[in-house]
Amino acid sequence: MTPLRPETRTVHLPQPPVEHSRPITMPLYQTSGFVFDDPAVMAEAMGRPDGPFVYGRYSNPTVRSLEQAVSDLEGGAGAVATGSGMGAINTVLLGLLKPGDHLIAQKSLYGGTAAMLNDLVARFGVTVTHVPEHDPDALRAAVRPETRLVYLETISNPMTLVADLPAMCAAARELGLVSVVDNTFASPLLCRPIEHGADVVVHSTTKYLSGHTDVVGGLAVFATDELYKKVWHYAIELGASADPFAAWLTLRGLQTLALRMERHCSNARLLATRLAEHPAVSAVHWPGLPSHPSYEIAGKLLPDFGGVFSFDLAGGRAAGERFMSRVRLALLAPSLGGVETLTLHPATTSHRALNADELARHGIGEGTVRIAVGIEHPEDLWADIEQALA
Numbered sequence: 001m002t003p004l005r006p007e008t009r010t011v012h013l014p015q016p017p018v019e020h021s022r023p024i025t026m027p028l029y030q031t032s033g034f035v036f037d038d039p040a041v042m043a044e045a046m047g048r049p050d051g052p053f054v055y056g057r058y059s060n061p062t063v064r065s066l067e068q069a070v071s072d073l074e075g076g077a078g079a080v081a082t083g084s085g086m087g088a089i090n091t092v093l094l095g096l097l098k099p100g101d102h103l104i105a106q107k108s109l110y111g112g113t114a115a116m117l118n119d120l121v122a123r124f125g126v127t128v129t130h131v132p133e134h135d136p137d138a139l140r141a142a143v144r145p146e147t148r149l150v151y152l153e154t155i156s157n158p159m160t161l162v163a164d165l166p167a168m169c170a171a172a173r174e175l176g177l178v179s180v181v182d183n184t185f186a187s188p189l190l191c192r193p194i195e196h197g198a199d200v201v202v203h204s205t206t207k208y209l210s211g212h213t214d215v216v217g218g219l220a221v222f223a224t225d226e227l228y229k230k231v232w233h234y235a236i237e238l239g240a241s242a243d244p245f246a247a248w249l250t251l252r253g254l255q256t257l258a259l260r261m262e263r264h265c266s267n268a269r270l271l272a273t274r275l276a277e278h279p280a281v282s283a284v285h286w287p288g289l290p291s292h293p294s295y296e297i298a299g300k301l302l303p304d305f306g307g308v309f310s311f312d313l314a315g316g317r318a319a320g321e322r323f324m325s326r327v328r329l330a331l332l333a334p335s336l337g338g339v340e341t342l343t344l345h346p347a348t349t350s351h352r353a354l355n356a357d358e359l360a361r362h363g364i365g366e367g368t369v370r371i372a373v374g375i376e377h378p379e380d381l382w383a384d385i386e387q388a389l390a
């Protein structure tokens, strides 16, 4: 062959092989596809999730590393990483439900999930019944011949209700229903729902798993290979796959999850305990306090309670707004699970469209403040909160 011209050589770049050694950390495979020597091997690779890598929407080594890591942590048979937490939830629900199906969901749900369920009802003819997250009898009473699925959250937002996963998942299994648990708030370090009978676990990896407020991602873990393969095929059609760079950032964050989680939990414990004694605060919603409705279930299910909780200011809406305008270290921002402490006042931000009655139905007061505690020094956080409450 004649020597290749510069126009061609700038396109076909060298790839030095990495032999007799391997990278310490998982490399970022920023490529949309893979090259084959044998067309038969390529054809075969396209049909299964565990074959050779072929195309980015199907899978990618960096994404697969994240899927395996979280699947192992959760005790699953396989996982599908997605572009966002909602991507994971949609992939699972659309992959497992069909028009006419009925699902049972707990009452208190992440806002995006609640909106998605409304859409399933309005546009796809799925019906939904809501039951309390701790009541397996209510779940049994809600079952119909067309019921397929039970949807739960380990720890809810912002009132931190803890689902009775062992009782609810056992009831679901007994009734032949697939149970899906959003484990975002707990992370696999505080709870592994599959150990409590769940069939599918979903995560917004945007939160604790990545942990540095720099990436949006999601992931679904499946208890059985059968469920994994079924949803994997649908995930490819849906195109909700994770980007390799987002997966790479998430892997990097995951390496410090245990250290971060310990600090999130101990910081939240200190702030919740002190806030409960503060005269400007009328209630603290943290499952580690005996006054919390989930105190008993949380004590059995979780070794610690995560970094998100909410509290009610005695001064109502005005006090909530004042608190938000005064905090300095705690940042007024959505999201949670990152190293920085973030706070928001649902009545004037995320839930501003609701009146007092509607807020009350979500268990949110006009003076409720949500705080997602970061990993700063707890006394610096307390000093900030104290001056904002003064």
Ligand SMILES: *Cc1c(COP(=O)(O)O)cnc(C)c1O
Pocket: 084, 085, 086, 087, 110, 112, 153, 157, 182, 184, 185, 203, 204, 205, 206, 207, 216, 217, 218
């Ligand atoms: C953030 C969040 C989601 C949605 O995740 P995105 O990554 O924002 O799509 C779902 N469930 C819970 C509990 C969350 O906190």
